[in-house]
Amino acid sequence: MNQMVVAPPPLPAAVSFSGDRGEFRRLVTRGALLELVTVGFYRFWLATDIRRHLWSNTDIGGYAAEYTGRGKELLLGFLFALAILVPIYLVYFLIGLEVERAKAFASLPLVLFFYLFGQFAIYRARRYRLTRTVWCGVRFWMSGSGWAYAARSALWGILVILTVGLMLPWREAALERYKMRHSYYGDLPGRFDGRGWEFFKRGWWLWLLGVLALALTVWAAARKVPAAPFLLMVAAPFVYGAFKAVEWRWWLSGIRFGDVWLESALSPTALIGLYWKVIGWMLLLMVLFSGYMFACLSLVAIVNQMPMAKLFMPGNLQANIPLIGLMAVGYLALILAMNVVVRMYLLRDVWARVVASTTVHNIEAAANVSAKGELANALGEGFADGLDVAGF
Amino acid sequence: MDSDPTHDAAPSTPRGSAIYFDGTSSRRHAVTLGLFSDRLEIKADGRTLAAWSYADIRRADSPSGTLRLTCLTAPALARLEIRDAAGAAELVSRCSRLDEDFPDRRGIARIVGWSIAAAVSIVGVIWFGVPLAADRLTPLVPQALERRLGAVADTQVRTLFGGKVCDNAAGQAAFTKLVNALREAAGLDTSIQTAVLATPVPNAFALPGGKVYLFNGLLARAQNPDEIAGILAHELGHLRHRDSTRNLIYNGGTSFLIGLLFGDITGSSALIFASRSIATASYSREAEQNADTFSIDVMHRLGRPTRPMGELLFRITGKEGDKGLSFLANHPLTEDRLARMSKEDAAPNGPPLLTAEEWKSLKSICDPGSKI
Numbered sequence: 001m002n003q004m005v006v007a008p009p010p011l012p013a014a015v016s017f018s019g020d021r022g023e024f025r026r027l028v029t030r031g032a033l034l035e036l037v038t039v040g041f042y043r044f045w046l047a048t049d050i051r052r053h054l055w056s057n058t059d060i061g062g063y064a065a066e067y068t069g070r071g072k073e074l075l076l077g078f079l080f081a082l083a084i085l086v087p088i089y090l091v092y093f094l095i096g097l098e099v100e101r102a103k104a105f106a107s108l109p110l111v112l113f114f115y116l117f118g119q120f121a122i123y124r125a126r127r128y129r130l131t132r133t134v135w136c137g138v139r140f141w142m143s144g145s146g147w148a149y150a151a152r153s154a155l156w157g158i159l160v161i162l163t164v165g166l167m168l169p170w171r172e173a174a175l176e177r178y179k180m181r182h183s184y185y186g187d188l189p190g191r192f193d194g195r196g197w198e199f200f201k202r203g204w205w206l207w208l209l210g211v212l213a214l215a216l217t218v219w220a221a222a223r224k225v226p227a228a229p230f231l232l233m234v235a236a237p238f239v240y241g242a243f244k245a246v247e248w249r250w251w252l253s254g255i256r257f258g259d260v261w262l263e264s265a266l267s268p269t270a271l272i273g274l275y276w277k278v279i280g281w282m283l284l285l286m287v288l289f290s291g292y293m294f295a296c297l298s299l300v301a302i303v304n305q306m307p308m309a310k311l312f313m314p315g316n317l318q319a320n321i322p323l324i325g326l327m328a329v330g331y332l333a334l335i336l337a338m339n340v341v342v343r344m345y346l347l348r349d350v351w352a353r354v355v356a357s358t359t360v361h362n363i364e365a366a367a368n369v370s371a372k373g374e375l376a377n378a379l380g381e382g383f384a385d386g387l388d389v390a391g392f
Numbered sequence: 393m394d395s396d397p398t399h400d401a402a403p404s405t406p407r408g409s410a411i412y413f414d415g416t417s418s419r420r421h422a423v424t425l426g427l428f429s430d431r432l433e434i435k436a437d438g439r440t441l442a443a444w445s446y447a448d449i450r451r452a453d454s455p456s457g458t459l460r461l462t463c464l465t466a467p468a469l470a471r472l473e474i475r476d477a478a479g480a481a482e483l484v485s486r487c488s489r490l491d492e493d494f495p496d497r498r499g500i501a502r503i504v505g506w507s508i509a510a511a512v513s514i515v516g517v518i519w520f521g522v523p524l525a526a527d528r529l530t531p532l533v534p535q536a537l538e539r540r541l542g543a544v545a546d547t548q549v550r551t552l553f554g555g556k557v558c559d560n561a562a563g564q565a566a567f568t569k570l571v572n573a574l575r576e577a578a579g580l581d582t583s584i585q586t587a588v589l590a591t592p593v594p595n596a597f598a599l600p601g602g603k604v605y606l607f608n609g610l611l612a613r614a615q616n617p618d619e620i621a622g623i624l625a626h627e628l629g630h631l632r633h634r635d636s637t638r639n640l641i642y643n644g645g646t647s648f649l650i651g652l653l654f655g656d657i658t659g660s661s662a663l664i665f666a667s668r669s670i671a672t673a674s675y676s677r678e679a680e681q682n683a684d685t686f687s688i689d690v691m692h693r694l695g696r697p698t699r700p701m702g703e704l705l706f707r708i709t710g711k712e713g714d715k716g717l718s719f720l721a722n723h724p725l726t727e728d729r730l731a732r733m734s735k736e737d738a739a740p741n742g743p744p745l746l747t748a749e750e751w752k753s754l755k756s757i758c759d760p761g762s763k764i
Contacts, residue, residue, distance in 0.1 A: 018455050034500065038507030045503060056453035063411075063420075063473075064455045071503075086648075136420065137413025137471045186418060369418040371469065 012263070013061030013363040017355040019053055019348070027053060028343040032336040043385075044078065045071030050343065051129070054351050060135060061363045068139075069132035069378070077128070077378025078385050085383070088117075112154065117383065119150035123179070124380020130183060131376045136366075141373025144182030146380065152178055165207060169250075170196030176251065185257045186369035193261075194254020202268075203246045210239045237279060241272035248354050259365035266357035274345045274353075281341040289334045296326040410434075410474045412441060415467030423472075425479065427486065434472060442466060449487040451494070459484065514649050522645040523675060530638045535601070538637055542601025545636075549589075549605065556590040558608060563588075563757025566750035571604075573745055574621060577693045578628045578686070586624070590758045594708045598627040600636035608758045614704055617746040617754070621694075622687050622701025622733070629686025635679045642675055676722040684729060688736045695742020702730035 031046035048071040055067035092110055123146040130140045156171035173196040180192035213235035220228035245268045252264035300306075300323045412421040412434050421441060426433035432449065434442045444463040452471060454460035459480035461472040474480045484490060571586045584602040594609040604627045606620070614620050630636065691698045709726045723729075746754065 020456070034504065038504055039511045041507035041510065042503060045500075052453050057455045059455065064458065064460075066453050066460070066471075089648075134469055134471075136418040137415050137469045138418040139469060366418060367420070371416050371418075371467075 012359040012361045014059075015061075015355050015358040015360060016059045017054075017057055017352040018059060019057035019352070021344075021348070024050075024053055024348045025340070025344060028340050028348075032339050035339075036332060036336060041075075044074035047071075047074060050347065051132075054348070055133065058351075058355055061360055063136050066134040067132055068134055069128065073128075073378040074381055074385075077380070077382035079382070080377075080379050081382030081385070115157075116147075116150040116154055119153040120146040121380050121383035123149040124376070125384040126179065126380075127376045128378050128381050131373065135185070138186040138369055138371045139373060139375075140183065140185050142179075142183050142376065144178065149175070149178055164211075166200075166204075167196075169199035169203065172196070172247070172251075173199065173254075176254065180255065183257075184373055185366060187372045188258040188260070188366060188369045191256045192254045193256055194250050199247070199250045202250060203243060206239055206243045206246065209235070213239065237275040238272055241275045242268045244350075245269070245271045249357070252354070252358055257366060258369075259362045261361050263359050263361060264354070264357045265359075266354060270353050270357070271350060274349050278341055278345045281345075282338065285334055285337050285341070289330055292330045293327065296323060296330065300326075409476070410472055410479070412436070412473075413469070413471045414441065415470030425474075425483070427482065432483065432486075442470070444472075446487050447489055449490060450492065451490050461487075461490075518646050518649050522642055522649070525645065526638045526642040529641050530634050533634075533637050533641075538634070539601035541637070541640065542599045542603050545599045546603060549599065553589055553591040553593065553607070558588040558590050558758035560757055560759065562753035563755075563759075566746055566754040567606075567757060569750065570617065570621060570745055570754070571624065573694065574625050574628060574690060577690045578625065578632060580628060580632060584628070584631060588757050596623050596627055598630040598636060600634070600640070602631055604628065604631065610704075610708075611755060611757070613707060614755075616700060617744065617751050618691075618696050618700040618740075619704040620754075621696060621745050622691055622698060623704065625687035625690040626683045626701070628690070629683035630679070632686060633679065633682060635683065639676065639679070643672060646672060673722045677724055680723050684724075684732065688733065692736070692738065694745065695740060696745060697737050697740050698733045699730075699737040702726075702733035706730045 027049055028046070031042065031049065034042040035046060048067075048069055051067045051069065055065045058065050092114075095110060123144070127142040127144075127146075130142045133140045153171075153175055156167070156174055159167045160171050173192070173194055176192045176194065180190045183190035213232055217228050217232040220231060245266050248271075249264040249266040249268075252262050252266075255262045410423050410425055412423040413419070414421065421434075421436050423434045423436045423441060426435060426440075430445060432444045432446065433440050434444070442463075444461075444466060448464040449461050450464065452460040452462045454473070457475065457477075459474040461474070461483075462468075462470060474483065567586070567588060575582070575584060580602075584604065586604045586606070588606045588608055588611065591607050592609040592612075593607050594613055596604070596606045596610055598604050604624065606624065606627075610623065611620065687701065688698045691701075705726045711727055
């Protein structure tokens with residue numbers, strides 16, 4: 001071999017996603033069915049399987065990531081969260097009773113408390129996921145305080161409300177700075193270099209578009225234009241899809257671990273198609289569901305030898321137990337199919353596109369990092385589940 | 393690889409190349425593997441970095457085309473990555489317990505089994521446990537708390553139904569007379585409060601803490617004092633049994649448990665609503681039946697007929713049996729109630745509860761200017 005004379009400049013490492021779409025479809029379809037037979041308890045294992053699939057097929061500089069969390073941990077976290085939330089709900093109920101008696105708006109601080117609790121849960125849930133993320137035999141981990149994060153989130157939230165959403169980029173930047181400042185890969189400290197202003201520069205036109213679409217809809221509705229609601233429905237996937245793409249790109253491009261830095265080239269239009277596909281599937285499923293309902297009604301009408309019109313007379317519809325059973329089956333099938341569609345497009349496909357747009361620079365800086373950091377428990381995930389909040 | 397196997401008594405020569413992470417740093421070790429009869433040796437530059445017994449080797453998640461292994465006795469994050477298919481296949485054939493930690497069919501069957509057991513147990517608690525708990529807890533709820541609940545419900549009721557209390561003097565006098573007669577016969581103390589609300593809805597109900605509202609709409613459709621007396625006695629029965637508090641505990645308990653059961657399936661609120669309706673309806677039917685029993689007793693004690701109450705109800709709802717599902721109804725069917733009250737009916741042997749004049753005043757309690 002020839003001796004290399006000039007060392008080539010280090011190439012940025014590509015991030016790629018190699019997950020098989022059919023495999024993921026089978027995973028979420030089976031998961032949806034299992035969720036049905038386990039009356040929802042399978043959700044902990046399904047969430048784990050989805051993450052394992054996404055993580056382990058994400059290749060960063062030649063080495064795939066790994067998710068080491070387990071469904072049982074999520075179940076335990078949920079049960080512990082429940083044990084804490086139940087007394088809180090009870091106290092909440094009693095306090096609410098007392099203050100509502102005194103003054104109608106007096107229970108507002110309690111709503112704020114639950115908002116804070118939700119933000120706390122988001123922070124702790126992210127900590128759980130991060131400590132289960134392994135790359136090259138070293139885990140990521142996180143320190144910091146969930147309550148400090150919740151307080152920041154609430155204060156910035158007030159600013160966002162006061163400025164009708166214009167401060168959103170600065171809020172996201174500040175919160176992400178807090179999260180990344182407390183994130184580590186082994187002994188490599190993380191940081192977030194994205195600035196609110198950058199996000200604002202890329203996204204202000206979306207804010208304007210959203211406001212315009214809303215104003216136009218209100219104006220059209222006031223003039224009784226029949227197509228008024230459709231205007232917003234058509235505009236929303238474009239505006240939201242573009243917003244999410246801009247947000248992903250800005251977020252990824254701001255992430256740093258030591259000297260390693262990320263960059264994303266996601267185009268603003270990259271995700272819009274996925275939202276439209278979801279809408280298309282939803283419409284198709286609705287049509288199928290309506291067809292199924294019609295078939296059930298006809299069947300019941302034939303079996304009972306009753307004309308369709310009579311079936312719709314008050315009382316007849318509710319009193320027909322086989323019909324109710326058939327409708328319940330159809331409804332459950334619809335819900336499960338929708339879950340599969342959403343997970344396919346808005347989870348897997350978004351992930352694949354976002355990952356493919358990303359490059360990692362200076363990855364050699366992470367080539368010899370010492371392992372560090374403790375595993376966090378899944379209590380935060382349990383709270384997030386119990387309070388129905390999500391975040392990353 | 394052409395490393396030298398001769399000094400080792402291994403049955404198999406070290407072969408294949410792999411990447412090894414020792415679990416203490418992210419440093420990649422390009423290693424060769426020595427496959428011995430009982431263990432795998434991971435070597436680099438002639439040094440043995442680790443020796444893993446086959447029985448302790450487990451599979452870790454990896455993309456297709458890469459075999460990633462870990463070992464129970466090694467640091468938790470030590471990983472071995474093998475990318476050549478032949479080497480991977482040979483190693484896999486030696487590790488008998490490779491996939492033991494992955495949930496297989498049996499593992500999933502166990503999750504399904506336990507979930508169904510949990511669901512059955514929650515349904516059992518809803519069906520037997522919560523009613524029992526509500527019955528036992530209700531007497532323990534202090535009256536003061538109950539009155540507070542009542543005060544909150546009271547403001548809500550008043551906003552919901554316009555909140556105008558009818559109290560012209562003559563009507564109020566007749567109403568007080570009627571209520572006192574019933575109250576004494578029912579054995580309740582003077583702490584209960586009653587009022588007529590000016591709303592056309594034909595209804596009456598009891599609030600926690602001893603408050604009974606009669607709506608003018610019901611009064612307007614009544615034809616004699618015994619009809620109204622039966623209804624009021626029924627509401628006093630709810631107060632006596634503390635049914636609102638019991639219902640609050642019961643509804644809170646079932647909502648919580650059913651919410652827990654269906655958890656996260658999107659769109660489950662419809663399911664939650666449906667199953668809750670079925671569960672609570674039967675409970676509330678029972679409470680209504682008990683209140684009817686109470687009303688019948690009170691009317692017997694006063695020597696007044698019980699049938700009129702049933703007739704008033706029937707006048708308002710009509711026949712209910714062919715509408716809707718009886719297991720979703722939270723009251724017993726009106727025709728069944730009428731039948732029961734007719735069966736319990738006896739010829740009046742007590743004095744009338746109100747004079748004709750008083751009855752007229754009560755009927756017009758909501759007319760602002762009416763004077764005797």
